[in-house]
Amino acid sequence: MNRMAxxxxxxxxxxxxxxxxxxxxxSSGCEVTVLDNLFTGSKANIYDMLDNPxxxxxxxxxxxxxxxxxxxxxxxxxxxxxxHYQRNPVETIKVSFLxxxxxxxxxxxxxxxxxxxxxxxxxxxxxxHPQPEKxxxxxxxIGPRSxxxxxxxxxxxxxADYTRQYGMDIxxxxxxxxxGPAMHPHDGRVVSNFIVQALKGKDITLxxxxxxxxxxxxxxxxxxxxxxxxxxxxxKVRAFFSAHGMDFPVLNIGNPAEFTIRELAAMTLELIPGTxxxxxxxxxxxxxxxxxxxxxxxxxxxxGWEPRVTLDRGLPKTIDYxxxxxxx
Ligand code: NAD
Ligand code: UDP
Numbered sequence: 001m002n003r004m005a006x007x008x009x010x011x012x013x014x015x016x017x018x019x020x021x022x023x024x025x026x027s028s029g030c031e032v033t034v035l036d037n038l039f040t041g042s043k044a045n046i047y048d049m050l051d052n053p054x055x056x057x058x059x060x061x062x063x064x065x066x067x068x069x070x071x072x073x074x075x076x077x078x079x080x081x082x083x084h085y086q087r088n089p090v091e092t093i094k095v096s097f098l099x100x101x102x103x104x105x106x107x108x109x110x111x112x113x114x115x116x117x118x119x120x121x122x123x124x125x126x127x128x129h130p131q132p133e134k135x136x137x138x139x140x141x142i143g144p145r146s147x148x149x150x151x152x153x154x155x156x157x158x159x160a161d162y163t164r165q166y167g168m169d170i171x172x173x174x175x176x177x178x179x180g181p182a183m184h185p186h187d188g189r190v191v192s193n194f195i196v197q198a199l200k201g202k203d204i205t206l207x208x209x210x211x212x213x214x215x216x217x218x219x220x221x222x223x224x225x226x227x228x229x230x231x232x233x234x235x236k237v238r239a240f241f242s243a244h245g246m247d248f249p250v251l252n253i254g255n256p257a258e259f260t261i262r263e264l265a266a267m268t269l270e271l272i273p274g275t276x277x278x279x280x281x282x283x284x285x286x287x288x289x290x291x292x293x294x295x296x297x298x299x300x301x302x303x304g305w306e307p308r309v310t311l312d313r314g315l316p317k318t319i320d321y322x323x324x325x326x327x328x
Contacts, residue, residue: 132293180314195268199326
């Protein structure tokens with residue numbers, strides 16, 4: 001899609017998803033500014049873009065206000081892996097809320113279109129399966145995951161209130177577990193953990209009995225959805241959600257193919273044979289959701305989008321990335 005000369009800001013743009021998004025926006029002709037404090041992101045993710053005259057990196061913490069004139073602001077800043085967001089939970093909820101607030105204040109003053117990355121975690125340990133956008137969720141407000149879950153839920157409230165109060169153009173997605181190249185080897189999420197463990201011949205760490213499920217989306221599919229969503233005219237987005245009885249635009253974006261964590265471990269070992277890795281069982285972390293699968297009916301209807309990369313095609317690409325990274 002040609003989006004010549006659009007000025008875009010990506011908070012958290014040096015992270016896994018943000019760096020892919022920056023590359024995608026550059027390739028469609030945009031000017032891209034990445035704002036990141038490198039808490040879980042890294043300069044290595046954006047090195048290849050630093051020489052591009054349409055790319056700028058700003059080292060900044062989103063909990064502090066920021067300024068600039070942009071057409072579109074993509075709010076991604078927030079640690080996303082449970083081990084990282086639980087490392088400093090107070091900071092996590094601050095980043096989620098204040099980062100959103102600062103993004104919205106800037107967009108309000110400059111009339112920018114906002115894109116916010118929320119998460120399937122707002123559904124908590126869901127009692128409705130698969131999860132549609134209208135499901136309100138089942139979240140422990142005081143558990144170890146609540147700094148992230150409730151932080152993201154508060155950010156959603158802010159987006160909905162700024163839309164209703166000020167008539168802003170804000171689009172939000174709830175991302176379901178996404179994987180791919182550029183994940184950090186010590187990110188701690190299950191796909192990167194299993195691949196790195198298998199490549200190093202270490203044991204594969206299954207939490208609980210491994211029967212909990214997730215739906216894994218390859219990062220390119222997510223980028224396709226973001227791009228299509230942001231290119232739609234505001235009136236079309238409003239009319240679509242209003243026809244569905246919703247006064248705020250939110251879409252589930254994920255791959256509905258559901259796997260148990262044990263199945264994921266087996267697939268990973270099949271793709272990386274002969275390493276001698278064994279399955280070892282660790283206690284299930286508190287409040288770990290038992291099942292998760294997106295209902296993507298709305299995204300299909302609005303964007304004509306559905307994921308194309310199956311797990312058996314996405315995993316080998318991700319394995320190639322980690323194999324190359326670990327060989328350096
Ligand atoms: P990531 O950890 O790789 O990226 C997050 C980025 O935010 C990093 O570059 C980090 O340095 C930056 N950041 C953190 N705190 C900051 C602060 N105070 N100021 C500025 N930058 C800060 O994670 P990701 O997987 O790329 O996730 C990106 C976004 O997508 C997050 O908001 C996350 O909640 C959301 N999301 C991701 C997934 C997934 O499966 N990857 C699922 C649901 C939602
Ligand atoms: N998990 C696991 N072993 C690991 C890392 C994670 O069994 O080394 C499990 C974790 O308990 C959860 C699932 O895999 O049930 C997905 O975990 P991840 O941290 O990737 O994402 P989230 O729980 O946020 O969906």
